[in-house]
Amino acid sequence: xxxxxxxxxxxxxxxxxxxSQENECKCSLLEYSEENSERVIALGELIENAFNESNTKxxxxxxxxxxxxxxxTKDSLIDDSDMYTKxxxxxxxxxxxxxxxxxxxxxxxxxxxxxxxxxxxxxxRAYYMTFRIYSEETGVNYHDYKICxxxxxxxxxxxxxxxxxxxxxxxxxxIFKASKPSKNKFVKLFKGEKTYPFAKVVKAxxxxxxxxxxxxxxTISEVKGKDAKEKFFLILKGNIAAAYDDNLxxxxxxxxxxxxxxxxxxxxxxxxxxILIGNYTKAIENIDxxxxxxxxxxxxxxxxxLYLNQTDYKNADVYYSYMIENYxxxxxxxxxxxxxxxxxxxxxxxxxxxxxxxxxxxxxxxxSDFLESDDEQGINVLEALVLSDEYKAWKxx
Numbered sequence: 001x002x003x004x005x006x007x008x009x010x011x012x013x014x015x016x017x018x019x020s021q022e023n024e025c026k027c028s029l030l031e032y033s034e035e036n037s038e039r040v041i042a043l044g045e046l047i048e049n050a051f052n053e054s055n056t057k058x059x060x061x062x063x064x065x066x067x068x069x070x071x072x073t074k075d076s077l078i079d080d081s082d083m084y085t086k087x088x089x090x091x092x093x094x095x096x097x098x099x100x101x102x103x104x105x106x107x108x109x110x111x112x113x114x115x116x117x118x119x120x121x122x123x124x125r126a127y128y129m130t131f132r133i134y135s136e137e138t139g140v141n142y143h144d145y146k147i148c149x150x151x152x153x154x155x156x157x158x159x160x161x162x163x164x165x166x167x168x169x170x171x172x173x174x175i176f177k178a179s180k181p182s183k184n185k186f187v188k189l190f191k192g193e194k195t196y197p198f199a200k201v202v203k204a205x206x207x208x209x210x211x212x213x214x215x216x217x218x219t220i221s222e223v224k225g226k227d228a229k230e231k232f233f234l235i236l237k238g239n240i241a242a243a244y245d246d247n248l249x250x251x252x253x254x255x256x257x258x259x260x261x262x263x264x265x266x267x268x269x270x271x272x273x274x275i276l277i278g279n280y281t282k283a284i285e286n287i288d289x290x291x292x293x294x295x296x297x298x299x300x301x302x303x304x305x306l307y308l309n310q311t312d313y314k315n316a317d318v319y320y321s322y323m324i325e326n327y328x329x330x331x332x333x334x335x336x337x338x339x340x341x342x343x344x345x346x347x348x349x350x351x352x353x354x355x356x357x358x359x360x361x362x363x364x365x366x367x368s369d370f371l372e373s374d375d376e377q378g379i380n381v382l383e384a385l386v387l388s389d390e391y392k393a394w395k396x397x
């Protein structure tokens with residue numbers, strides 16, 4: 001679930017490159033109109049279709065880098081004329097390329113990335129379009145693209161990421177403030193450059209990517225004081241803890257809930273927390289809250305999976321059936337339903353679902369090979385089905 005999710009923005013920290021452009025910006029917010037709504041929809045569909053064709057070009061080209069930089073330097077503590085600031089902004093010029101490649105990598109590894117809705121945010125007077133990223137392995141996350149208009153093209157200049165509870169520009173403001181060397185010579189003398197919190201972040205991320213989760217966690221745990229309670233650091237530390245120790249991850253989630261009880265990220269993190277401690281009722285309650293927040297009925301797949309884990313086959317069947325009817329492209333819905341029916345020894349019903357998959361274009365031989373295969377632990381949860389007379393008759397037919 002969420003604890004296994006690769007928090008896409010974190011990988012940008014150690015993979016940005018340096019190319020430069022002038023930090024001038026002419027990309028204003030769109031006023032509300034039916035015509036502009038249609039233009040926002042067209043952009044969302046363009047990006048979704050391109051990703052599905054393994055093409056990141058529309059995602060990259062429609063990201064207004066100059067406006068994104070302005071979102072960062074609007075912070076009163078950031079001087080855009082400072083040489084360090086200029087260097088930092090140069091390093092962000094490849095942000096859209098890097099993030100686009102990360103999203104495409106997730107898709108190629110089985111994730112779905114879909115444009116699901118748009119809205120005109122009245123307080124901000126800005127259009128947002130919402131994408132959902134989901135896989136069975138990593139769970140669900142949402143990206144809200146903030147729309148702007150450069151005089152010719154509808155573009156986007158920022159992304160609000162649900163799993164972090166803030167815009168990407170706000171995350172980079174945090175990174176900037178954490179990474180900027182102090183001008184105080186005495187701080188430099190006694191601390192040294194390598195002791196800055198940002199240095200710990202970079203080192204911890206590198207260790208995690210090298211498969212050294214224990215060392216990564218020990219490194220990030222060296223961040224103390226108010227920095228250690230920043231949302232950015234808590235999320236990063238939780239991601240590392242998840243790869244190292246479930247109990248430490250649980251402690252991280254509890255601390256996050258204590259410090260940020262009203263944060264939008266909390267619904268998503270509490271889904272993971274309650275699954276971890278085995279309280280599926282509370283997990284489902286938080287899925288319902290997230291569904292209300294996002295108006296995204298796709299989240300019913302998570303409810304179906306949780307009901308299956310509880311052996312509540314009646315509810316599992318209801319939600320898997322809903323997913324099959326409303327999201328016929330999602331193989332996970334069919335396989336989950338087949339599993340639920342198998343556990344109930346309803347083999348004829350399971351065969352009917354398999355037949356539906358064949359009608360959708362699945363190759364019978366490839367599908368039967370999948371149904372009969374073992375998982376990574378050498379277990380086939382559908383063994384009872386494949387040994388049944390009903391399945392053997394279907395396979396011969």
